[in-house]
Amino acid sequence: MQDLHGRNINYLRLSITDRCNLRCRYCMPADGVPQTDCDGILRFEDFLQIVRAATHLGIRKVRITGGEPLVRKGVIDFLGKLSSIPGIEEVALTTNGILLADNANALKDAGIKRLNISLDSLNPKTFTEITRGGSLEAVLKGIAAAEKAGLKIKLNMVVMRGVNDHEVLSFAAMSINNPWSVRYIEYMPTIQESDWRSRIVSGAEILTQLQEKHTLEPLGHSRYCGPAKPYRIAGAKGSIGIITPMSSHFCSSCNRIRVDSMGWAKSCLLSDDRLDLKPYLELPQPHLIGALQQVIENKQLEHHLGCEQDVMTPFSMSSIGG
Numbered sequence: 001m002q003d004l005h006g007r008n009i010n011y012l013r014l015s016i017t018d019r020c021n022l023r024c025r026y027c028m029p030a031d032g033v034p035q036t037d038c039d040g041i042l043r044f045e046d047f048l049q050i051v052r053a054a055t056h057l058g059i060r061k062v063r064i065t066g067g068e069p070l071v072r073k074g075v076i077d078f079l080g081k082l083s084s085i086p087g088i089e090e091v092a093l094t095t096n097g098i099l100l101a102d103n104a105n106a107l108k109d110a111g112i113k114r115l116n117i118s119l120d121s122l123n124p125k126t127f128t129e130i131t132r133g134g135s136l137e138a139v140l141k142g143i144a145a146a147e148k149a150g151l152k153i154k155l156n157m158v159v160m161r162g163v164n165d166h167e168v169l170s171f172a173a174m175s176i177n178n179p180w181s182v183r184y185i186e187y188m189p190t191i192q193e194s195d196w197r198s199r200i201v202s203g204a205e206i207l208t209q210l211q212e213k214h215t216l217e218p219l220g221h222s223r224y225c226g227p228a229k230p231y232r233i234a235g236a237k238g239s240i241g242i243i244t245p246m247s248s249h250f251c252s253s254c255n256r257i258r259v260d261s262m263g264w265a266k267s268c269l270l271s272d273d274r275l276d277l278k279p280y281l282e283l284p285q286p287h288l289i290g291a292l293q294q295v296i297e298n299k300q301l302e303h304h305l306g307c308e309q310d311v312m313t314p315f316s317m318s319s320i321g322g
């Protein structure tokens with residue numbers, strides 16, 4: 001359905017857990033985030049109920065995220081059920097890749113065709129520093145297993161000045177010989193670190209770096225496409241995308257709403273507005289459809305993160321899933 005600003009909302013992101021096996025510096029504060037006790041977390045059956053209701057409002061694509069979705073027990077079975085809901089045309093997953101090597105085939109069998117994998121450095125030491133302890137080797141094995149299983153791969157790199165911005169070209173090189181989409185993401189100051197302004201590398205700067213070395217061909221947007229501006233290096237097998245939530249936000253073409261692992265529905269990633277769906281799970285389906293409709297209708301026009309009008313409470317992306 002359309003929101004009050006005429007945007008067609010067809011994409012739902014579900015954060016199925018706030019737990020994670022990494023502690024990325026841009027996502028969580030150093031001392032981590034308080035974890036929800038298990039009683040507060042929606043059951044998989046609740047998520048399925050929400051998705052069934054959302055299809056009545058025109059939701060056609062669902063992305064599963066977290067925390068780290070692959071740490072939640074039973075996720076593969078859940079994905080299989082999700083893929084078979086009438087009206088859902090695409091189910092995708094965003095993962096840090098740590099547990100991917102053991103799960104890639106099962107994900108394919110459960111109906112997943114596309115995976116977005118977070119990867120912020122190709123240097124083992126830098127990778128471990130950014131993720132506060134993660135193993136680059138495990139993620140690279142996961143990517144290889146996903147490729148072997150026939151999954152379509154997008155790599156997400158959050159570019160941070162003085163941390164990994166010198167690796168922009170090494171990441172681009174991966175798109176030349178592999179049929180992957182390598183995406184550069186501007187750092188969003190959601191945890192409001194004191195030095196956040198100096199960390200942001202704008203999409204324009206990234207593009208300049210890329211164009212100094214390569215000829216980039218702009219590509220068209222695909223169906224249910226996300227926020228990335230896509231390009232291809234001339235002759236490459238894969239593509240490149242630049243996601244610019246800070247320097248040039250894409251709110252006017254936003255097509256998504258979100259539900260977190262506690263059942264809070266959010267019409268905008270970067271707003272404090274939210275609606276508790278839990279009470280509606282106890283009622284007949286039209287009530288839940290009505291609640292989701294309200295969420296879509298109340299969707300704000302654009303975000304104010306980092307602007308003078310920014311009044312948003314700091315939060316960890318691991319709770320809502322990015």
Ligand SMILES: Nc1nc2c(ncn2[C@@H]2O[C@H](COP(=O)(O)OP(=O)(O)OP(=O)(O)O)[C@@H](O)[C@H]2O)c(=O)[nH]1
Pocket residue numbers: 063065092094116154156185224225226227228243245254256269270321322
């Ligand atoms: N500001 C903003 N950032 C978003 C939004 N959706 C995704 N992002 C950011 O974009 C980056 C990539 O997100 P992904 O989970 O890979 O999903 P996506 O790129 O939207 O997904 P597809 O286009 O379906 O592949 C993450 O850093 C997200 O936080 C959005 O609606 N608003």
Ligand SMILES: C[S@@+](CC[C@H](N)C(=O)[O-])C[C@H]1O[C@@H](n2cnc3c(N)ncnc32)[C@H](O)[C@@H]1O
Pocket residue numbers: 020026027065066067068069094095096116117118156157158185186187188189190191317318320321322
């Ligand atoms: C919150 S994670 C959840 C899924 C999974 N754990 C992962 O890392 O892919 C989803 C996406 O949000 C991105 N993200 C988290 N914090 C961010 C920030 N401050 N700015 C930009 N992107 C961020 C991550 O890089 C990742 O691609």
Ligand code: SF4
Pocket residue numbers: 020021022023024027028066067068096118317318
């Ligand atoms: S939720 Fe994703 S981005 Fe956040 S700490 Fe975990 S792996 Fe990193």
Ligand code: SF4
Pocket residue numbers: 249250251252254255256267268269270300301302303
């Ligand atoms: S910030 Fe909000 S309105 Fe803008 S693209 Fe993201 S979710 Fe949509």
